[in-house]
Amino acid sequence: MQYQYQQLFMAETTLYIKNMVCNRCIMVVDDLLKQAGLSPLHIELGKAVINSELNDTEREKLRDSLERVGFELIDSKRQRLIEQIKQEIIQLVHYRNSDLKVNLSDYLADKCRTDYSSLSKLFSETTGITIEKYFINQKIERVKELLVYDELSLNEIAESLNYSSTAHLSSQFKSVTGITPSQFKKQKIQHRKPLDEIV
Secondary structure (H helix, E strand, O other): OHHHHHHHOOOOEEEEEEOOOOHHHHHHHHHHHHHOOOOEEEEEOOEEEEOOOOOHHHHHHHHHHHHHOOOEEEOOHHHHHHHHHHHHHHHHHHHOHHHHHOOHHHHHHHHHOOOHHHHHHHHHHHHOOOHHHHHHHHHHHHHHHHHHHOOOOHHHHHHHOOOOOHHHHHHHHHHHHOOOHHHHHHOOOOOOOOHHHOO
């Protein structure tokens, strides 16, 4: 009973972690936290909640462990918001295709609980590109992935990613990559970027 009572009042810490882009990243972060003697309560892309507070030494040790495997602990609110925008777009494009019909600015304003003009200004100032450009680059990377799998026609890919037409997809693909989708498919080495390196 006393243990349960203590549990109710234990401090929780939310850690914001950059470069988490897939379910495998969640498993890696879970392992790292456990190796550091921390108890994760909840982990999702870009964020982990643990059931204790971290002192400066523990935070720096964790920061080093995360950086060794390509992640980064985010401290500033601005940086956390940038990372949240990226994570929401990655989720939308790569894992929730059915939601792609939503208005991106409304979707991000709702998810980040901040008006879109502020998000847009912060993102452009910090990353050097617009949210729309980042969104398009993620969509093109998803198109590449689906072309490599070779399970869907270009028309089906265009439909699943909410392009108005196959011609629109092809035109956007060429403006980003310099080649057409069919030229991409014919290449022996089909260059794809890790999601966390897309800008």
